[in-house]
Amino acid sequence: MIPDAEFGYELLVCRFVELTWYPDGDPRPAIVSRQLGTKRRRWDTVVIEVDPEAYAARRAFGDRALDSDLLHVVRDAPAEWAWYRDALPDPGYPWRYVRQAVHRAAGRDVIEKRRRGNRIEIRRVRPYPDWVDRIVAIENKPDLDRSAADALADQLAHDVETALADEVWLATEATGDRVEPALLRSMPVEAGILTTAFADGDAGGERAAVDADAATVDWLPSDLEPSGSEGRDPETVTRRLEIAERAYGKGWRSYHDTMRPDCRHFELRRAGRALVPHCTAKDRCPTDRECSGSCPSFTPEPPAWRTKGWPIEGGPGKGIRALLSRRRERVRDRIDPDG
Structure with missing residues (x-):
């Protein structure tokens, strides 16, 4: 696994999901975001499966x-x-x-x-479309020790009970054991288990950090959508739509809004088909909390870097923000209503 922090692992999971959703199934058009939910519950990775034609109407x-x-x-x-x-x-x-x-x-x-x-x-101006098909919540825990598993089991049980999402998953890093620890923990049977194998491509590994084959499904989740003619109550429908709208606007690459890409130690490094932050001062993927202006290693870009280009286009930090924004737009635009 390339990143040293759960934050970095979360980014790799988001990119994998973006590449290959639905795992072990037919492809489904979807957008991916991270760190969304309600006041009482926040999910690591959020997948919004969309109806392509209605999604095109939402884009308008x-x-x-x-x-x-x-x-x-x-x-x-x-x-x-x-x-x-x-x-x-x-x-x-x-x-x-x-x-x-x-x-x-x-x-x-x-x-x-x-x-x-x-x-x-x-x-x-135009009718607001019913563009959200399903919402899937994924909890990311690369190192699933017993204490982490106990806390996570309670969280997943809450997700299953409230059924705000249509499916809940656990994503964890493969250990190579004959039976993966995630299958031995007391997780809700309704939660799916996604076991990842993100190898370090820079270390000469045969597999890049993220590609379409970088994870396997060890347990398929149950569909949590309420049965019967009543379905979800209007308040829950509205709450789900609010989450979907935030996912649409935010995406998962928006970490540049809370980190400091204008630091001379901040850079993006390729991890297979993903780009992840890297701090050259710490020589690892920083957490989104420690990558701030209060970091002891924070060094602003020199003024000469920020005045490159004509007119003033800014330095590497502004370029990183623009690159991540372009990638988010490209992913949003690729959902084709014509299939």
């Missing part, structure tokens, strides 16, 4: 995520002009916040608004 609303306030406006905006308080359902909080969301939504051109007298009227 722009590249940025729609937060919960904007979703309330965009999903319920009427086809014809109407006063926003008549058109939208009661939000359960003061209407002045809805009015602010209306202005933000109009500013992003995802609805239309006009003023008639002292009233603000709205209408939709």
Whole structure:
């Protein structure tokens, strides 16, 4: 395994999932994100399986995520002009916040608004599509010792019980034992087990760190979608959509927003078909917490680096941000509604 931190392992899992979803099954169009969930539960890796045609319709609303306030406006905006308080359902909080969301939504051109007298009227630009097919949560634990397994079992049991996701998985690094430890731990039987074998391509290994064959399915998960005609309640449906929107806007390469690629020690290194952060001062993959301005080794890029190009295009840190953003856009654009 290349990274020394669970953070690095998490990035490799995200890239593997992006390359080969669905494991041991037919390919499914999906987008991947990380560190998303609710106030009570945060998942390491989140996979949003999408309907390609509906996803293309969602793309028409722009590249940025729609937060919960904007979703309330965009999903319920009427086809014809109407006063926003008549058109939208009661939000359960003061209407002045809805009015602010209306202005933000109009500013992003995802609805239309006009003023008639002292009233603000709205209408939709286009219907908001039902673009999310399924949500899959993956917990990443490369070193599954007994104490980690006990804590993880409780977390996975909570995921199974709440059924906010359609499937839950555990991703762990292969040990080479005849029976992998993950199969011997007391995990919920509804959770799938994905055993990874991320070898170090720089060390002369036969397999690169990430490729389409870098993991095996040791246990298939159960489908957690509620059975029966009622299905999920409206509150849960809305919560799932909020998670999907955040995944759409964030992706999994957004670590450059919380780390310091403008440090002269920060670089990206290839790990097979993945790029992972590397700190030359620590000679390893740093965690997202320690890669900050308070790091003792933090050294800002020299001013001369940041003024390269014409007009001023910035140094390596700005280039890394642009590279990761381009890769995120390329992955979002590759979901083809025509198959």
